[in-house]
Amino acid sequence: MGHFLVVGILVIVMAVLTYVGLDAAGLMPVQASAQAVSIDWLWNWQLVAISFLFSLIVVPLIYSLVVFRRKKGETGDGAHIEGNTPLEIGWTIVPLFIVLAFAYMGAYSLGQTRRVDPTAMVVQVKARQFAWTFEYPELGIVSNELHIPVNKQVVLKMESADVIHSFWVPEFRVKQDVVPGRVTEYRITPTLIGDYKVRCAELCGSSHAYMESPVIVDSQSDYDAWISAQAKIAAEAAKTPEGQGKLLTVRNGCIGCHSLDGSKMTGPTWFNLYGSEVPLADGRTVIADDAFITESILQPKAKEVKGFAPTTMPAYPLTDEEIANIIAYLKTLK
Numbered sequence: 001m002g003h004f005l006v007v008g009i010l011v012i013v014m015a016v017l018t019y020v021g022l023d024a025a026g027l028m029p030v031q032a033s034a035q036a037v038s039i040d041w042l043w044n045w046q047l048v049a050i051s052f053l054f055s056l057i058v059v060p061l062i063y064s065l066v067v068f069r070r071k072k073g074e075t076g077d078g079a080h081i082e083g084n085t086p087l088e089i090g091w092t093i094v095p096l097f098i099v100l101a102f103a104y105m106g107a108y109s110l111g112q113t114r115r116v117d118p119t120a121m122v123v124q125v126k127a128r129q130f131a132w133t134f135e136y137p138e139l140g141i142v143s144n145e146l147h148i149p150v151n152k153q154v155v156l157k158m159e160s161a162d163v164i165h166s167f168w169v170p171e172f173r174v175k176q177d178v179v180p181g182r183v184t185e186y187r188i189t190p191t192l193i194g195d196y197k198v199r200c201a202e203l204c205g206s207s208h209a210y211m212e213s214p215v216i217v218d219s220q221s222d223y224d225a226w227i228s229a230q231a232k233i234a235a236e237a238a239k240t241p242e243g244q245g246k247l248l249t250v251r252n253g254c255i256g257c258h259s260l261d262g263s264k265m266t267g268p269t270w271f272n273l274y275g276s277e278v279p280l281a282d283g284r285t286v287i288a289d290d291a292f293i294t295e296s297i298l299q300p301k302a303k304e305v306k307g308f309a310p311t312t313m314p315a316y317p318l319t320d321e322e323i324a325n326i327i328a329y330l331k332t333l334k
């Protein structure tokens with residue numbers, strides 16, 4: 001009995017130390033949403049269970065190795081033990097209840113994260129290789145940054161233009177796949193003002209690792225200011241062809257692959273592109289005029305720019321007017 005008492009105490013001490021260590025390791029980023037509360041609660045109980053089970057295995061193991069090792073001159077066999085029915089019933093029933101308890105806690109936590117606020121604000125999200133676009137349908141705003149007001153539920157209605165992506169902001173905890181041909185929903189009630197980042201959490205192609213966009217949780221007044229500034233920009237842009245062209249490149253996610261400042265991304269930069277000589281993979285060069293740009297948008301595979309993979313750019317079936325607007329915009333980038 002003395003051994004059981006000692007091992008029992010050691011297991012509890014080890015479990016507490018393991019839990020305190022894991023908790024202090026700061027495995028989670030800050031908690032920035034109402035949904036994160038129930039997830040962190042569940043996670044915390046998982047840590048308790050993990051710490052206890054770890055100790056329950058490791059402590060008796062090490063204790064036996066040390067205390068029951070063969071002493072000098074000992075040559076006999078150990079005691080022969082044949083089964084123990086109460087023990088077997090015990091170690092079946094107790095884990096059964098623990099698993100059932102965790103199933104209940106998991107379901108409860110899932111329910112909490114899916115809680116619907118009927119007044120939630122809607123933002124439309126479009127995911128494509130390799131950019132996120134956010135549309136505020138009631139406000140006519142399109143952006144590559146997601147701005148949301150603090151302490152208000154937002155529902156993201158998400159669609160993919162190509163393959164499966166996944167919307168993940170670690171500080172909000174919840175994650176949702178974006179699947180082509182379907183609209184998936186992501187509900188979030190941000191509770192902490194700050195700058196975060198959405199990352200794509202589903203391997204979606206060569207530039208998957210760069211598929212991230214700012215997610216900004218604003219105070220209500222900062223949010224209102226951002227909305228009115230964006231609305232003004234959109235209204236102003238809609239008046240000129242180049243402004244409309246710029247909006248099109250945001251809406252279609254072109255700037256997920258093309259930089260405006262000369263830096264190289266998945267695609268060639270647009271800085272000083274119009275009228276320049278573009279080297280092609282087959283050794284020829286072409287002038288980036290209206291015809292070449294139009295062809296590059298409608299049939300990206302027709303001419304391959306040197307140093308880039310033509311397969312990465314999807315064809316965009318845009319109208320003549322839209323393409324003319326984009327060209328007008330490209331001309332301004334110098």
Ligand SMILES: [Cu+2]
Nearest residue numbers: 165200204211
């Ligand atoms: Cu992706």
